[in-house]
Amino acid sequence: MKGRMISPGKVEGEAIVSSEPIGFYGGIDAKTGIVIEKGHELEGKCVKDKILVFPYGKGSTVGSYVIYGLKMNGVAPKAIINKETETIVATGVILAGIPCVDKIDIENIKTGDKLRVDADNGIVEKL
Amino acid sequence: MYLTKEEEAILNGEKGEVYEKVFRLLVRLGDIYGADRMIPVGSVQVAGVSYKSIGDPGRDFLEDFAEKGAKVKVLTFLNPAGMDMENWRELGFPADFAKNQIRIMNAFKKMGIVVTATCTPYLAGNLPRFGEHIAWSESSAVSFSNSVIGARTNREGGPSALAAALCGVTPNYGLHLDENRKPNIVINVDADLRSNSDFGALGYYIGKLVKNKIPYFKGIKNANTDNLKALGAAMAASGAVALYHVENLTPEAGFMETKGLESIDVTDKEIRETYEKLNTGEDVDIVILGCPHASLREIAEVAEKLKGKKLVKPLWICTSKAMKETATLMGYRDIIEKAGGKIVSDTCMVVSPIERMGFKTTGVNSGKAANYLPGFCKQNVVFNSIDELIKGVTDER
Numbered sequence: 408m409k410g411r412m413i414s415p416g417k418v419e420g421e422a423i424v425s426s427e428p429i430g431f432y433g434g435i436d437a438k439t440g441i442v443i444e445k446g447h448e449l450e451g452k453c454v455k456d457k458i459l460v461f462p463y464g465k466g467s468t469v470g471s472y473v474i475y476g477l478k479m480n481g482v483a484p485k486a487i488i489n490k491e492t493e494t495i496v497a498t499g500v501i502l503a504g505i506p507c508v509d510k511i512d513i514e515n516i517k518t519g520d521k522l523r524v525d526a527d528n529g530i531v532e533k534l
Numbered sequence: 535m536y537l538t539k540e541e542e543a544i545l546n547g548e549k550g551e552v553y554e555k556v557f558r559l560l561v562r563l564g565d566i567y568g569a570d571r572m573i574p575v576g577s578v579q580v581a582g583v584s585y586k587s588i589g590d591p592g593r594d595f596l597e598d599f600a601e602k603g604a605k606v607k608v609l610t611f612l613n614p615a616g617m618d619m620e621n622w623r624e625l626g627f628p629a630d631f632a633k634n635q636i637r638i639m640n641a642f643k644k645m646g647i648v649v650t651a652t653c654t655p656y657l658a659g660n661l662p663r664f665g666e667h668i669a670w671s672e673s674s675a676v677s678f679s680n681s682v683i684g685a686r687t688n689r690e691g692g693p694s695a696l697a698a699a700l701c702g703v704t705p706n707y708g709l710h711l712d713e714n715r716k717p718n719i720v721i722n723v724d725a726d727l728r729s730n731s732d733f734g735a736l737g738y739y740i741g742k743l744v745k746n747k748i749p750y751f752k753g754i755k756n757a758n759t760d761n762l763k764a765l766g767a768a769m770a771a772s773g774a775v776a777l778y779h780v781e782n783l784t785p786e787a788g789f790m791e792t793k794g795l796e797s798i799d800v801t802d803k804e805i806r807e808t809y810e811k812l813n814t815g816e817d818v819d820i821v822i823l824g825c826p827h828a829s830l831r832e833i834a835e836v837a838e839k840l841k842g843k844k845l846v847k848p849l850w851i852c853t854s855k856a857m858k859e860t861a862t863l864m865g866y867r868d869i870i871e872k873a874g875g876k877i878v879s880d881t882c883m884v885v886s887p888i889e890r891m892g893f894k895t896t897g898v899n900s901g902k903a904a905n906y907l908p909g910f911c912k913q914n915v916v917f918n919s920i921d922e923l924i925k926g927v928t929d930e931r
Binding site: 413414437468469471473475476479492493494495497498501502504 | 563590
């Protein structure tokens with residue numbers, strides 16, 4: 408699948424997919440990487456070392472700092488894949504140095520899929 | 535997006551990791567919004583200052599950048615912090631909160647940012663000119679600079695404003711371009727607007743209706759900069775208005791075509807109904823004025839009304855350090871303090887943790903504050919003019 412590079416880097420890993428948007432501020436605990444938003448489809452799941460796939464970000468702009476906090480605390484996802492990266496997530500992944508690609512048909516990716524992400528070229532492959 | 539050779543070099547890491555990251559951020563935001571190139575900015579105002587808003591992740595991010603030697607290129611001011619940086623103890627701000635807020639301010643200072651924390655930088659020493667490109671954050675300051683001064687800025691987030699400050703440029707899109715500054719709705723005002731709270735009520739009402747459109751006001755016969763500050767702040771809070779025009783009053787209004795645009799009529803009735811809607815409380819625990827930060831004229835007005843009186847409830851006037859200094863020089867501060875009030879600088883009721891300080895109902899004259907206090911600070915609101923608010927909390931024996 409070919410998309411657009413938001414933040415560079417090349418990684419391989421296991422997908423964790425949310426069909427709902429994610430709000431990082433108040434949505435994911437920056438210390439543990441666990442999704443804490445009540446009623447969210449990923450509630451209780453940990454994003455650490457996963458390839459986190461969701462349509463786009465939502466909520467407070469402070470979410471950018473939470474993405475950065477995840478990285479600093481060693482619990483960040485290996486990469487982020489979006490349908491459309493908006494400014495909160497774009498700001499967070501660039502500051503944190505997390506590879507990120509958008510304009511991908513995320514409906515084709517399922518939790519547990521093994522992925523190779525070449526963000527430099529905007530390419531996502533299933534392994 | 536077109537980048538100069540110098541800009542390409544930054545992106546390739548030739549100026550180090552921090553600059554590579556922040557420049558990449560600007561380029562990517564430019565891509566998302568369809569910018570053709572970067573443009574130099576004359577000044578920056580950075581939001582995301584209060585520890586209440588940015589928490590530990592924001593604090594750690596800013597400290598890390600400061601540690602790595604990031605330095606701003608242009609005149610950069612800050613949005614209000616979560617407390618008065620000098621008198622926080624006396625005002626009852628929690629010590630654990632203060633410790634973190636001080637760390638945040640130290641990180642900003644290390645980056646060369648002027649640690650004057652205000653939503654009215656234009657009154658405190660950061661005044662852009664007509665047509666100048668700037669990168670400001672706080673929604674009322676963005677509205678004032680775009681609309682009343684005629685400078686040009688999008689509403690920046692905290693990190694994107696910081697990136698603009700470090701690089702001295704911003705992507706050229708949105709309100710930087712002529713074609714995006716045209717009005718798309720006309721507001722016909724036939725109402726008697728006397729106080730800042732009247733302008734705040736008008737702004738609140740219109741912001742709710744027009745959301746992120748660019749309104750063009752007709753029928754406002756006169757308004758000083760304090761009135762326009764109140765109007766713009768309320769529209770930016772209840773809606774997302776970053777630019778408005780007022781016939782015969784604001785600098786770009788005369789260049790704008792309004793023929794054929796959709797229109798809304800506003801009369802005294804809508805203003806009165808807005809007052810009713812914004813009043814959710816009765817007995818105030820505290821009156822807080824200065825949202826956006828009070829001008830010297832507003833502080834003088836409060837001092838005049840408090841002369842020789844005693845307050846039975848606390849009263850704060852939030853303002854910038856610059857205005858507080860001048861108010862002290864002119865004796866206004868002395869009058870206000872003798873009555874039992876306080877001039878509070880560097881912060882405001884919206885970004886400070888007043889809900890942790892025992893206050894449940896706050897009296898305000900600001901449409902913006904009335905919009906945010908119930909959600910951000912769990913407050914009931916009494917919304918009225920300064921005159922009426924002061925009458926309610928003074929003992930005229």
